[in-house]
Amino acid sequence: MSRPGRKKRTALFVLEIILLLLFIGGLYVYGQINSRLDKIETPVFDESKVVTNVTAPEMTGYTTYALFGIDHRSVNKALGADNSDTMIIASVNNDTKDVKLVSVYRDTLLDIGNDTYTKANAAYAYGGPEQAISMLNTMLDLNITDYATVDFNAMVAAIDALGGLDIPMSYAELVFMNDYCVETSVETGASYTPIELPERPEDIEATLGEYHLNGVQAVSYCRIRYTASLDMGRTERQRRVIQMMVHKAKKAGLTTIFKIMDDVFPLVKTSLSKTAILNMIPTVIGYSIDDTVGFPSKYKFANIKAGSIIVADTLIDNVVELHKFLYGDTEGYIPSQNIQDASNRILEIVGGADTLVDQAPVSEDDTDNGGEVVWQGDGSGNYNYTDYTDYEDPGTGGGDYTDPGTGGGDYTDPGDGTGGGDYTDPGTGGGDYEDPGTGGGDYTDPGTGGGDYTDPGDGTGGGDYTDPGDGGGGDITYEDMTGWDDGYAEPAEAAETAEPTA
Template sequence: MGQRDDRRLARKKQEMRRQKRRKKRRRRIVFLIAEILILCILGVIAYGMFKLDKLNVNPLKNLTNNGISQDGYMNVAIFGDDRRPEDTGNARSDCIIIASINNDTKEVKLVSVYRDTLLNTEDDTYDKANSAYAVGGAEAAVNMLNRNLDLDIQDYVSVNFLAVADVVDLLGGIDLDLTDEEVVHMNNYCVETSEITGKEYKKIEPEVAGTYHLNGVQAVSYSRIRYTEGGDFQRTSRQRLVIEKIAEKAKKADLSTINKIIDAVFPEITTSFTSGEIVKMSTGLLQYSIGDNEGFPMDNETPDSIPGYQGSYVVPKGLEENVIKLHKFLFPDEDYAPTDTVKEISDHIKDVTGIYPDDSEDSTEDNGE
């Protein structure tokens, strides 16, 4: 028993270290994205609000929020989808971020909801969080977040991540160190990425490791690589690196370049905010500050399999317990108690997966000993 307990404790500590490293990487990604968005907004102010008519405005009409009202805060959902130009339906949201703005202090806290998180996506359906966007667009995704997390999100911003290719090209490209394997896979991905974006690229030959100056198609293709050691985890690392390189160059860009980026990217943005609302928020832009960042669920597990489900899922170790932590993070002065809806969803996920909070008496970890 002693040795088994020691091994279990060692595995638990190792998993906690891995989760901490993942959280740090995700927080850096979110922070850099926020910096780029702020640069773009500053460009809008500098060049005139007439640029806002390039945005696609799509208001939310049928929102649900479990009767929740977060007074003193404005919560906004940010989605990044993998839509192709020829797509007519909704794409899955490749990125889900909640931006919570304290109206008094102007502090902005960001929470990244892991796209593979098992949640109640609609009615009695439980699936990956990013599937809600694919099924019902931004409105369904916002309702999913409100229902599962006891939030009062009223607005959203949706961005096509393929706009990254435009940004990289307008910034003059980025330099990256590639392995032999990455060069091969990037060249392969470039074929489809070029077709999707309508942009050209030059194949890297010979396919050997080295430092390369990548254009937009190549940078997007590099960030899509997943068939190497590390899989999706390593792909996230590549995406972070691309964003870091973009942020470095964007900070040095002049207003003319920022203006060109806005012209190219804004038409690929859809939001529920009206131009008037954006102008009102922009007037106090310099007062806003990016605060802490977090990933959700904070406590999670990725099981090898879940009965009745296919693929890899991120399972909250007690949705109810994670939502309590979320509210403490976003709204520290709030006297929060989970709604019956969140409790019911949490119980269902526990029943289906057999995954419970670490300190739960219902944990089945020691069954059979």
């Protein structure tokens, strides 16, 4: 019969062995993570260029980060201007580990720096993360010093590693998601299977059901901004996908987590040091993303030089609400003088509060004029793009962003320079985005007609978004979506024609 003392010592010995194994396992996991962190790109980040308002409140007990999704395209470079079409503020409560996310609407009229007012998404293209963070700090009274940046490829890889996501979708979202999948797949080199559309319901905005989306599809879902909810709905979709990814990652095994690190870390740029990231690991599992909103929460629209823009109503009131959401009780907080001045300046620029409308104005086309300045300090409303190292004009013409010819085409006109096509016009016509022929079709018209987005037929039709035949007169309200089914019945055929933009 064993003595009680011996049994107790044996139990302690077994426990010590278990703890030792766990410790060794922990070291193994730590080592695996540590080696993978070397894959993250940490570009030179000049913190001295990051500007904050002198009287901005110091929110002790919280850490705030900026997350940027960049419209960078290696395949279709003409449509990728490195604008930060996704801008998310992440506030972490250091005690409760609660995380709150705020999406800044890309078309919000703000001072992106140097007293230059335009759409907020242009700040990153103008001066990289330092400029984009400075815009968030000075326009929202924040003290952000760290950021992370990703593009399409990183999101696709992460979602695929997680096995996809189950997302509730409407008919309109299905249509636009299938459309965006074409370019997302080409850009990332990842595959997808188009979702077959059900019979068109009377209410195309109502949720039809839950659909399992892979990486290409989920990212395309995040890019949708043509439904009734416009960019507000797009940013809500982005936050929803992030929440789903975090929830699923918490339940994933080490093999899945390591695969995400292997696939995604090389596609991430951040100011956080390797040591800072390692120090976050012990507590990151306790983080919970429960609350998300968009900024501004109260807004109206104006239609001026840069197209339809979002105007905070007012910037002062919206910044106060933002601080309440991010940091809880902010009683006594008064926005900095810079916020008050900018709030007044924005109203002056748009012609006063009486000029604002509740609905986004309908424009003739849907080109993204995010790089076109609305107003700057000298009052000219013009901006000298020669300081933009990212854009280049090696010719002698007046083209915006890239014009290797001598003409006035916006973004890219690699033809003879005689045309005025926006974004890409390798011919001589005036088509927006891409017109390899001679016509004036918007986005992509490989024929000679004026079809918007895609008209791969004989060019005689004017259908918006996709008209795979010769007819169609649908407009941006997509009252008639019947042409979409034909355009995406065969993915290979669709890939040759459709090139939607973010």
